[in-house]
Amino acid sequence: METIWFCLVAVMIAMYVVLDGFDLGAGAVHLFVARTDGERRAVLRSIGPIWDGNEVWLLAGGGTLYFAFPALYASSFSGFYLPLMVVLWLLILRGIAIEFREHVQSLVWQPLWDAVFSLASALLGIFFGAALGNVVRGVPLDRAGTFFLPLWTDFSVGKDAGGGILDWYTVLVAIAALATLVVHGALWIALKTEGALELRARRTAGRAWWGLAASVILITFVSFRIQPHLRASFEARPWGCVFPILAVTGLVGAQLMNHRQRELGAFLCSCVFIVGLLTSAAFGVYPNVLPSNSDPALSLTVSNAAAPLYGLNVGLIWFIPGMLLATGYFIYTYRSFSGKVKPD
Numbered sequence: 001m002e003t004i005w006f007c008l009v010a011v012m013i014a015m016y017v018v019l020d021g022f023d024l025g026a027g028a029v030h031l032f033v034a035r036t037d038g039e040r041r042a043v044l045r046s047i048g049p050i051w052d053g054n055e056v057w058l059l060a061g062g063g064t065l066y067f068a069f070p071a072l073y074a075s076s077f078s079g080f081y082l083p084l085m086v087v088l089w090l091l092i093l094r095g096i097a098i099e100f101r102e103h104v105q106s107l108v109w110q111p112l113w114d115a116v117f118s119l120a121s122a123l124l125g126i127f128f129g130a131a132l133g134n135v136v137r138g139v140p141l142d143r144a145g146t147f148f149l150p151l152w153t154d155f156s157v158g159k160d161a162g163g164g165i166l167d168w169y170t171v172l173v174a175i176a177a178l179a180t181l182v183v184h185g186a187l188w189i190a191l192k193t194e195g196a197l198e199l200r201a202r203r204t205a206g207r208a209w210w211g212l213a214a215s216v217i218l219i220t221f222v223s224f225r226i227q228p229h230l231r232a233s234f235e236a237r238p239w240g241c242v243f244p245i246l247a248v249t250g251l252v253g254a255q256l257m258n259h260r261q262r263e264l265g266a267f268l269c270s271c272v273f274i275v276g277l278l279t280s281a282a283f284g285v286y287p288n289v290l291p292s293n294s295d296p297a298l299s300l301t302v303s304n305a306a307a308p309l310y311g312l313n314v315g316l317i318w319f320i321p322g323m324l325l326a327t328g329y330f331i332y333t334y335r336s337f338s339g340k341v342k343p344d
Helices: 002-033 037-047 056-068 070-079 081-100 109-137 168-192 195-226 228-236 238-259 263-285 309-336
Strands: 288-290
Touching (some): 002 056, 002 109, 002 168, 002 195, 002 263, 002 309, 037 195, 056 309, 070 081, 081 109, 109 263, 168 263, 195 228, 228 263, 238 263
């Protein structure tokens, strides 16, 4: 049962990155792909009906984490307190930038909130990437299952290093995460817009793809060096190679489809890449949910971090219909707002 909940949490996090990832990416690039006020409003309209609904998956993932793995929730939310507060403020700034932009017509007002929206979206991608890097690398858990890390120290990596939330490895993962969302968001803009804006979005996605491919190759090599458990997981269960294969297929497919001007195919391939990348990371750290880089025996696992079995069984009964309702709502919403965004 603990493994089932581990998979459910991983799926919800992947769904959040896929769905909210494209509007984060659209925000990060909209100052570069949109040249006029009309084009910027078109970018905002492409995500306007759905961006806040996409964050349901973040709330659902956090709630499920609290319910299924309370020890992990307590440890991570206390140890990562500062970056979580930064993420909260970035989510707030991003939301009010979208809502406040059109309230005042001014030569200063709209550009100000456009810049806030773009910067907050880009920084969210960076912080989410750094969080993933910390989970893969591990944190210095003590015997009570707690830890504390400063935001950064000397950027060194290793159990004997001072370390911090940001080091050279987590910064690399953060850069790769931002590149992923830039490509994902640009492909969404290309899917939802027309004319010169669509063309610039496709070009941005195509150029950013090369940086994304290089960063993925680099962090894959480095991750296996920093976290030996990744290699052990794939050697013990070779069938897990299906997840990296899925990621590579999606990554290559996104560039090919984008080059052939097949916007929907390119965007769906980007979704496949993100799912494959995150499931590869989840498979690699399993059965850990938060590895310890000071002593592997102190790691939080699906066994010692999970809630009692009775609660997990009862929770699954309520979880299934709840997620079916949420999925139905999302299908209805995306079908209702399908098609290109019109200038009028």
